[in-house]
Amino acid sequence: DGGITQSPKYLFRKEGQNVTLSCEQNLNHDAMYWYRQDPGQGLRLIYYSQIVNDFQKGDIAEGYSVSREKKESFPLTVTSAQKNPTAFYLCASKAGELYNDEQFFGPGTRLTVL
Amino acid sequence: AQSVAQPEDQVNVAEGNPLTVKCTYSVSGNPYLFWYVQYPNRGLQFLLKYITGDNLVKGSYGFEAEFNKSQTSFHLKKPSALVSDSALYFCAVKAGANNLFFGTGTRLTVIP
Numbered sequence: 001d002g003g004i005t006q007s008p009k010y011l012f013r014k015e016g017q018n019v020t021l022s023c024e025q026n027l028n029h030d031a032m033y034w035y036r037q038d039p040g041q042g043l044r045l046i047y048y049s050q051i052v053n054d055f056q057k058g059d060i061a062e063g064y065s066v067s068r069e070k071k072e073s074f075p076l077t078v079t080s081a082q083k084n085p086t087a088f089y090l091c092a093s094k095a096g097e098l099y100n101d102e103q104f105f106g107p108g109t110r111l112t113v114l
Numbered sequence: 115a116q117s118v119a120q121p122e123d124q125v126n127v128a129e130g131n132p133l134t135v136k137c138t139y140s141v142s143g144n145p146y147l148f149w150y151v152q153y154p155n156r157g158l159q160f161l162l163k164y165i166t167g168d169n170l171v172k173g174s175y176g177f178e179a180e181f182n183k184s185q186t187s188f189h190l191k192k193p194s195a196l197v198s199d200s201a202l203y204f205c206a207v208k209a210g211a212n213n214l215f216f217g218t219g220t221r222l223t224v225i226p
Contacts, residue, residue, distance in 0.1 A: 033213070040218060040219075058213075090157055094212065103160075108155065108157050
């Protein structure tokens with residue numbers, strides 16, 4: 001899983017609560033990403049950030065928020081507006097703007113809404 | 115828009131036999147294609163990529179992939195499957211300036 005850490009590994013949330021998932025990388029990568037993984041649907045992009053203090057919505061940003069105050073950190077908040085938040089969440093990073101750079105993934109956080 | 119399709123949800127192969135996991139793509143312009151593997155409850159690991167050059171790309175753990183422009187395919191292959199190859203495999207294509215679009219995944223089971 002390279003130099004990307006995600007915490008916690010498992011997270012349980014009650015309906016109506018906001019929760020924040022942590023993602024930290026020590027690879028000195030510029031770009032960072034959040035994906036959601038559901039069975040049979042592959043990975044869907046939630047948000048991404050190419051530089052500090054800048055981020056863009058992905059395909060399924062509704063009900064989520066992010067911040068990028070430091071190069072190393074890209075936390076994801078799952079808000080109460082997200083109707084079906086139970087999923088496996090993956091964070092990734094990429095070295096730069098070269099089109100052929102692959103993304104490196106963290107180990108993931110499994111969020112369950114009770 | 116860029117996209118990839120993985121037509122098989124599940125592939126079963128006997129240990130020692132060759133394996134193929136299929137991927138087809140749809141892109142405007144030159145395709146930049148990737149394969150990743152995911153073990154249970156883990157993140158994705160990069161296997162290989164095609165950017166340009168030889169149509170046969172060699173990657174990690176003995177995997178290779180064949181780029182076929184006329185068939186718009188990028189199938190993942192391995193000459194002799196191991197039980198430890200059992201995992202979920204994702205094909206991906208560069209989408210936009212800095213992003214990837216992932217397929218829905220193919221679960222490979224290698225039977226001892």
